[in-house]
Amino acid sequence: MPVATGLVIGLVLVPMGAAVADPKPTLGQAKAKLEKLNDKADKVVDRYNTANERYKSAKSAYTKLNDRYKRKLETVETLRAQVVNMAVDSYKLGEFATSWPGLVGAERPEDLLARMAMTGQMTQERAEKLAAFDRENRGLKTERDKAEEALESADEEREGVEKERSEIEKLIAEQKKLLKKLGAYNPGNPNSVGIKYTGPASGNAASVLRFAFAQVGKPYIYGGTGPRGYDCSGLTQASWRAAGVSLPRTTWQQWAWGANRKVSLSDLQPGDLIFSEGLGHVSIYAGNGQIVHAPQTGDVVKVVKLSSYGRRIVGAIRP
Template sequence: MAAHRKPKQRPLSGPAARTAATLAIATAASATAFEGIGHAEPNLTPAQVKAKVDKLYQEAEVATEAYNGAKQKTQTTRKAISALQDEAARKTETLNAARRQIGQSAAAQYRTGGIDPTVQVLLSSDPSQFLDRASLVDQVGARQSADIDDIQHQIGQIDQLRSTADDRLTQLRADQAELKKNKAEVQAKIRDAQALLARLSAPERASYESGDTAAAPAAAASRSVARSSAVAPNSRAAQAVSFAYSALGSPYVWGATGPNAFDCSGLTQAAYRSAGVSLPRTTYTQINAGQRVSQSELAPGDLVFFYSGISHVGLYVGGGQMIHAPHPGAPVRLAPIDQMPFAGAVRPG
């Protein structure tokens, strides 16, 4: 009886091999696609989308304030480098002038046989005045020695200035890297938020962007009341409030400080700038730019801060309301201060 053997399988080649490879790739792609769907975020309700968008915008604001701080650092460092370079240039010119003077003196000594003309005049005077002449010669020598010492001191100062400028340049590069990182983080958060908002219907999106919450209609209705009933503690605060009202409707643009667009701390900074008061650039520095006040002591013009990381700020206008720049897509608006977790308040001086 003949033995039954399993026929040998030959490797596929030509069109058959290409067909098999195509099927394998298609199968793998399908598996990956199904795996992705299995791990994808399930469909979110409009309320869940809004909550996630709120969180992304709040995180973007944290990154925005970090960006603002890094930007301010780069500007300060650039100014410092420029000042150091200017000072080094001035000192270099002074040094060159001193070198020219000593060079001219050395040339004169060479032409007259190695003795300074002033010294020659002194030596050719009446012998009876020898002691006076000797004293003057000593003074001339001492002056030349002092000139050389001064030049050495100036060289040391210039070297120190250049070294400091190099250190500041290294710091500037680090600040620029931080700035770039924070900018990328802000942009990523905003893109994610906008992608989530795209899941909403047009009316739902419009409702979100208009700040339509339970308190929003009351806030809009109380706008004129807030302006008329609350009294600012001083003329500077009153001017800041007036500026904030004039900015209503201006677009939110991260990193902007006016005159036509603002981020949250840019708005408060611009409002007080209009009153002649200089505020720091970021929320986490503005909170230290005045007298701390409790929520029960709030008066128009006070800066009100939100979240544990002090990442958002608005300008209190009275009646439990503030004017603030909320987030991208939402213009400067009036809103109740209890919309967000209150973190503190200050009254700028």
């Protein structure tokens, strides 16, 4: 009993708020937590982008197949109407033109020959129409089934997109909360005109970097491909598109696309894409030891020193 009594007294003496309150994180702890959140967000955003690309691809496939199905349906309906009309005409003419009395009742030999020719022509036409109708009608189900399968696939991919989107929204809320505590939240300006690129790039790389520098100040937006905001791979894709080079959408896809275009980090040239360990982030080398990139939520497209990148680098490719 004395032990139990002591516990009760202890609980009474300790304020309830103090019993449940978490200790306030230090500045260093907040920054460390933010770094972990950013790293996690990088990976989730890339999963979201990948899922979104698969969804768009599946939806595009469905749209094409469904359009093809509709065209075939129209063809079948047209042929069906022709077959029906043909049957009606055959019935009407069958009593005279295509019947034996109708044929032998011709007053002149040329009339008999004309009616026989018409009968043969109608028979051939009927056979061709019926064959076409049968062929198209059998293909109709195949086209419909393909379209339905593509739609199911698109719906499944959309569910994956929504799942990743939900996780990102939670991460963003945490990131914003920490950034505001640190006084480091920057909403950016979607209408920013950026800054002028004056580095050593030439050729395609110069076009890439002129475009990328013109985006400086615009907000990081997950899934963003411009023009009002970007995520990291959205910026690299849009920048290289400005130079006439088509890159895949996601960081993973860009890294895989450049499998035969990898370059040493000691031989970086302006325009090269630099990838972080885990392939969660990508930036563009601007020359003179600088990079331009879209960092993370609560930040903007910016130019920084490569040495202050803050992420471990896994490699680089030259598009």
